[in-house]
Amino acid sequence: MGGGAATGEQGPTLPDLVPPMLPAAGELSDATDPGRWAVEFGWEGHRCVAYVRPGRVRLLSSTARSVTRSFPELAVLGEQSPPGGMVLDGTVVALDEAGRPSRGPLLRRTATVAPDDGLRAEVPVGYVVTDLLWRDGRRVLExxxxxxxxxxxxxxxAGPTILVPPSFGLDEADLVVRTAEQYGLDGLHLKRLDVPYQPGRRTRNWLRVPLRRRRQVQVAGWVPAGSTAGRERIAAVLLALPGADGPVYIGRVGIGAADGDARTVLGARPGRPPADVPEGIAADARWLAPGLVAAVEHRGRTAAGRLALPSWRGLVPPDAQDDDLRDPAPARREPPGGGGATVPVRTAAAPPPAATPAPATTPATEETVRIRVREAVPPEAPAPEGPWHGPLSRRLEQHFVYNTLNTIASLVRTDPPRARELLLGFADLSRAADRAEEPAIRLDEELAAVRAYLQIERTRFGARLESDVDDPRTSGVDPAAAVPPLAVLAAVRRGVQEEIEPATAGGTVHVRLVTGTCRVEVRTADRPGVPGGAARAPLVLLSLPLDAPAE
Incomplete structure (x- = not known):
């Protein structure tokens, strides 16, 4: 480690360089003593050590390359520095369109030395702080x-771009694994609690545990690797998943020494290629008719939609195949009545030309937009922009994710049961966001996501936010009624952000289930610019008809 910087105009003394400690590969089973290990989320991103003085930040990559100018939004660390400065170990992260930390978007930021405002807005980043090496003039790495x-x-x-994620005991490992899988994180970290920081060393006192997901896929074809004794050999099996217009290519996997599986693949009926096959693969591929299904393990999806690091786990017998893989082009579920349901929602701007008059049972202030249940977008007008709107942007907003995990982190030490409760709610919310592309979900599943969201927001608003979500079982409503994914959740969130947050005294969100309708109502005591009497009347943000159960 290099010497310290000068004091005086340069600020407090800090080391010139602390080579980051490196994790070794491991498994959860490697940690056997609950009292000696912590379990934390793994974050895919750009490892950086931050050297921070009041008003000044220097970022060095794991190879000691300066990346300070690449991430100017992290200069806010200088506003939170103690007088004697600090050195932090952490990871710069960016989220993909599904709201998961991903290297794909981050590569666009690291490819330029000084990003312009447009790139910064398009690919925002945050700094996940995982360790403290120097604090207020003191070495703490020992x-x-x-x-x-x-x-x-x-x-x-804390802040919109700064996150100190929670740390858990080994007895909470199962909970951390489930949450990481739901949110699409690619691994966990196991850290020994009783050892110092070891600069520049790869040590088994810090283990990285990859998370592998298992799923069934269609065997769409194979690529030959020559022949032996007159029999063709397989270089790789080509995989697909059902899409709206037929199978879609998702990658290739080696079949290894699975001779029985190889014989079955070689003997399958020829067929047509799936969609989205790269040219280099299409030229040599042998395509198969639908019918064969395999189990694979993988590390998530790449930016191109391919399976990341897949491994073959064998063919799946017909009676054990997932339902959507038995039919190569399953029919899309339609809501009752065929074309689509009309969902009245309140919009912030004037209604588009396709808007229809509000039903007589809704207030005159309510505006309506037709939303097809099967598409979740207006048929004649573009989908509204923003989090949880539209087929690609329906995701957990980055700042909301950071704020939520910061809240959980602050409660881990002070109120562990509450932290666990919020983490489970966050997992439910992430699971709901992952289902945004489905044509319809059950009402009770949508309301579970709404309750999870309100639970998280109440930790931020305190007494300023009250809520009441009706229970279908006690309201005479079928819990399995079909609703568009995130429709109720988006209306509730809009009410919290646009109506309750600006109100000094806060307000109440009520999700009501009455006469075959799900209504989202907001009451505030002091909406700016609205007379008191009107402010106290409920504002209806959503009136959603409830019909047949979801399949």
Whole structure:
């Protein structure tokens, strides 16, 4: 480690360079003593050490290359520095269109030395702080991780672009795994609580545990690798999943020494290629008719939609195949009545030309837009912009994710049961966001996501936010009624952000289930610019007809 910087005009003394400690590969089973290990989320991104003085930040990559100008939004760290400065270990992350940390968007930021405002707005980044090495003129890297972690949390670092994620005990590993899988994180970290930071060393005191997902896929074809004794050999099996217009190519996988599976693949009936096959593969491929289904493990999806690092786990017998894989082009579920349901929603701007008059049962202030249940977008008008709107942008907003995890992190030490409760709710919310492309979901599943969201927001608003979500079982409504994914959730969130947050005294969100309708109502006591009497009347943000159960 290099010497310290000068004091005076240069600010407090900090080391010139602390080579980052490196994790070794491991498994959860490698940690056997609950009292000696912490479990944390793994974040895919750009590893950086931050050297921070009041008003000044220097970012160095894991190879000691300066990336300070690449991430100017992280200069806010200088506003939270103690007088004697600090050195932080962490990861710069960016989210993909599904709201998952991904290297794909981040590569656009690291490809330029000084991003312009347009690129910064298009690919926002955040800094996930995972360790503290230097604090207020003191070296803390010699302290055991348990004490370093306590000092890191005591700094209270937080903000739209800064996150100190929670740390859990080994007995919470199953919960952390489930949450990481739901949110699409690619791994976990196991850290020994009783050892110091070891600069530049790869050590088994810090283990990275990859998360592998298992799923069934269609065997769409194979690529030959020559022949042996007159029999063709398989270089790779080509995989697909059902799409709206037929199978879609999702990658290739080696079949290894699975001779029985190889014989079955070689003997399958020829067929047509799926969609989206790269030219280099299409030229040599042998395509198969639908029918064969395989199990694979993988590390998620790449930016191009391919399976990341897939591994073959064998063919699946017909009676064990997933329903949507038995039919190569399953019919899309239609709502009752065929074409689509009309969902009245309140919009912030004037209604588009396709708007229809509000039903007589809704207030005159309510505006309506037709939304097809099967498409979740207006048929004649573009989908509204913003989080949880439209087929590609329906995701958890980045700042909401950071704020939520910061809240959970702050509660881990002070109120562990509450932190666990919020983390489970966050997992439910992430699961709901992942289902935005489905044509319809059950009402009770949608309301579970709404309750999870309101639970999280109440930690931020406190007494300013009250809520009441009716229970279908006690309201005479079928819990399995079909609703568009995120329709109720988006209306509730809009009410919290646009109506309750600006109101000094806050307000109440009520999700009512009455006479075959799901209504989202908001009451505030002091909406700016609205007379008191009108402000106290409920504002209806959604009136959603409830018909037949979801399939």
């Amino acid at each position: 302290l055991p991780y348990r004490r370093r972690r306590a000092e890191l949390e005591a700094l209270g670092l």
